[in-house]
Amino acid sequence: MRFQLLLIPPALFAPAVVQAGTYLTLEQAQQAIFPGETFTPADLVLGKEQVEELLRVSRSPMLRSRVRAWKTSGGGWFVLDQVFGRDDRITYVIGIDASGAVRGIEILVCDSGYDGIRNPRWLEQFHGATHATAGAMAGTIVNISGTTLSVEHITEGVRRVLATHALYLARG
Amino acid sequence: MSSPRTPCILRAASTERARPLLGTMVSIRLEGLPRACANDAIDSGFAAVEFVQRLMSFHEDASDVSRANRDALARPVQVHPQTYAVLRQAQAIAEESAGVFDICVAGRLVEWGILPLPRAARPPDPGASWRDIELGPDYTLRFHRPLWIDLGGIAKGYAVDRAIEAIAPAGAQQCVVNAGGDLRVAGRATERVLLDAERDPGDAVAVLEIENLGLASSSGLRHRRRHGGRAAGPHVHGRTRSVMGARSFVSVLAPTCVVADALTKVVMAQRRHALPLLERHGAAAYWHSPRLGWRAIGGDPPVSTEETQ
Numbered sequence: 001m002r003f004q005l006l007l008i009p010p011a012l013f014a015p016a017v018v019q020a021g022t023y024l025t026l027e028q029a030q031q032a033i034f035p036g037e038t039f040t041p042a043d044l045v046l047g048k049e050q051v052e053e054l055l056r057v058s059r060s061p062m063l064r065s066r067v068r069a070w071k072t073s074g075g076g077w078f079v080l081d082q083v084f085g086r087d088d089r090i091t092y093v094i095g096i097d098a099s100g101a102v103r104g105i106e107i108l109v110c111d112s113g114y115d116g117i118r119n120p121r122w123l124e125q126f127h128g129a130t131h132a133t134a135g136a137m138a139g140t141i142v143n144i145s146g147t148t149l150s151v152e153h154i155t156e157g158v159r160r161v162l163a164t165h166a167l168y169l170a171r172g
Numbered sequence: 173m174s175s176p177r178t179p180c181i182l183r184a185a186s187t188e189r190a191r192p193l194l195g196t197m198v199s200i201r202l203e204g205l206p207r208a209c210a211n212d213a214i215d216s217g218f219a220a221v222e223f224v225q226r227l228m229s230f231h232e233d234a235s236d237v238s239r240a241n242r243d244a245l246a247r248p249v250q251v252h253p254q255t256y257a258v259l260r261q262a263q264a265i266a267e268e269s270a271g272v273f274d275i276c277v278a279g280r281l282v283e284w285g286i287l288p289l290p291r292a293a294r295p296p297d298p299g300a301s302w303r304d305i306e307l308g309p310d311y312t313l314r315f316h317r318p319l320w321i322d323l324g325g326i327a328k329g330y331a332v333d334r335a336i337e338a339i340a341p342a343g344a345q346q347c348v349v350n351a352g353g354d355l356r357v358a359g360r361a362t363e364r365v366l367l368d369a370e371r372d373p374g375d376a377v378a379v380l381e382i383e384n385l386g387l388a389s390s391s392g393l394r395h396r397r398r399h400g401g402r403a404a405g406p407h408v409h410g411r412t413r414s415v416m417g418a419r420s421f422v423s424v425l426a427p428t429c430v431v432a433d434a435l436t437k438v439v440m441a442q443r444r445h446a447l448p449l450l451e452r453h454g455a456a457a458y459w460h461s462p463r464l465g466w467r468a469i470g471g472d473p474p475v476s477t478e479e480t481q
Contacts (some may be wrong), residue, residue: 001385003425003473005367005458007376007466023190030190032211088290093190107190127334127421145353145380146368146389146421166400 001076021110030070030078033095033104039070039078058163060156067164076103077169084155085106094161100170105158133150173460189214193221194328196352200335200448203359204345211297213342217335217349224331227255228323230287231279240280240313241290241320244305257441258323258330261430265326266302268449269438274302278322287322292317301410325407328354329388329433336429349429354388356429369421369460376460376476378466379410386429390436391421409441416440425471426455436456444469 009036024032030039044067046054051065061084068080075098082091090110187210188201200217202210236251243249249261252266265273281287291303300319307313323330328351335349336356346359359362360383367378367389380387392407393416409416422439426432431453439446439457447470450457456471466474 001383001425001427002379003364003382003385003456003471005381005468005471006379006467006477007474008375008379008382009376009478013358013377021190022197023188028207030453035208035211044186095403105191107192107197107199110190143355143365145350145365145387145393145423149198151195154192157319 021107024108026080026108028109029093029100029106032106033093034072034074034076037076040073042069042071042077042169043067044069044164046164046168049169053167054163055092057158057167058156060160060163062160065155067169069169073096077165079161079165079169080108080164081157081161083153088092090151090157092157093118094158097119097164100162100166102158102162105154107154176209179449180273188216188252189209189218190216193218194225194331194351196328198331198335198349200339200350200450201348202339202342202344202346203361204351205342209342212342213339214345216334216342220329220334220338221349221351222359224254224327224334226260227252227325228330230322230324232292233291233310237321237323238290244315245294245315245318247312250310250312253311254334255323256307256313256315258327259305259307259313261330262323262326262434263302263305264309264433265438265449268408268452269442269446271301271303271410272441273325273434273437275323275325276304276319277408277410277413278320278414280354280408281322281324281381281406282320287324290320296320299415326430326434327435328352329386329429329431330430332356332433351443354433356386357384361382367421367423367458367460370462372462375465378460378474380423380425380458382425386426386432387423388426388429388432389421389423390440392416392419392440396464407437407440410437419463422457422461423451424455424457426453431455439469443467453463 046065051062055062063082070078077096077111079094088110092107094105097103121154177207186203187207188199190197190199198221200214202213226238230237236255240249257419262275278287279346282289296319297317302316304315304317332351332354336358339347346361348357349376362381362383369378379420390407407416422436424432424435424439435455436447443459450470459467459469459471
């Protein structure tokens, strides 16, 4: 057991040094949840009434009317979603199997700051190279202790995605 | 803080995934394994954490903890050997800390709205403590007064240890399991961990360098709240049943994460007086408050990086 506590003057400690919370790319997450399967984009744009129904059924906040979804070759669904905490934004995916059960949940990125959230091209950063390089800066600190992130809003997000699947995707 | 660029080939062999588990975010990072092997190993790590969650959740009706809270006053309740192992560890630390660490503080946490009210369980006797829990033969436990147990102050660390154990056979060069700041490092490389204590913009940033050990941190600062005009929070002193740590941050380093997790609560309550207990477990701690800064308890004092450069 070896350890040492370093106290670093803030002037020497650039915020960019902390790079916690960048995990899988979209493609890696697909293969982690549905290994070997292929994925067909099946996005869905919800109408006003559908959004209202989902809010009522899932009691979970809704950020976008466009649902980012893929149908898998094994009959499952793969959905990309984002939720917001007080200080953080979590981008995650849910794999739902052909019977409607959750096959897996993987977090892609957990970051603070909301830059670009309204940007319609937000999805692009989670694809391949862009995402992978973001998480691989040399000399970064990737571990944090002492911040207990609540995942309550992920629970809400999952409830909303499952409702979306049951009401719209699975029936599609 | 800069370090030489890592060759791409090494970086490509790093796989990290995260899932919402144990009410927080659990991440697992493996170095030195092909991605498919790493994915399998990480799956087994997450499965180990999920198993602990199912057994020891205060929230889930079917968990060992909920079954005990419902029935252990009336009759012995048999639990899974893993739950039993955590209970034994909790009871040992309760005894060693003279009740500062006590898994019976759940009543207070329910009262303060931090834990949900258990269904169909008799309200706890406010005077009940760890001494009223009897661990019997064949993985059974029994309560001698109405009480509620909550393993929230120890099970997260235990789950991290089980994940490390589940992943070990895969033979990764380096493995880090982090359950919302309670983490364990297995492997030869030094890991840097940011200790996210509350600080003013001009204060130093605390970064811990660790090898091959368990680390847990507790802070009441971000979670403090009021209940009935008095301070409340997730960390309850076992003997006084009052909130603690509302102004402090504690990190404990220990050979296992379960011990580190449990001892954060003792250090929070006793600060340097917890030293004998830390030493008995081969552990050390750092304690921080915005007014007094960082203090080492048992380990080397913090090093200001200006001195080393």
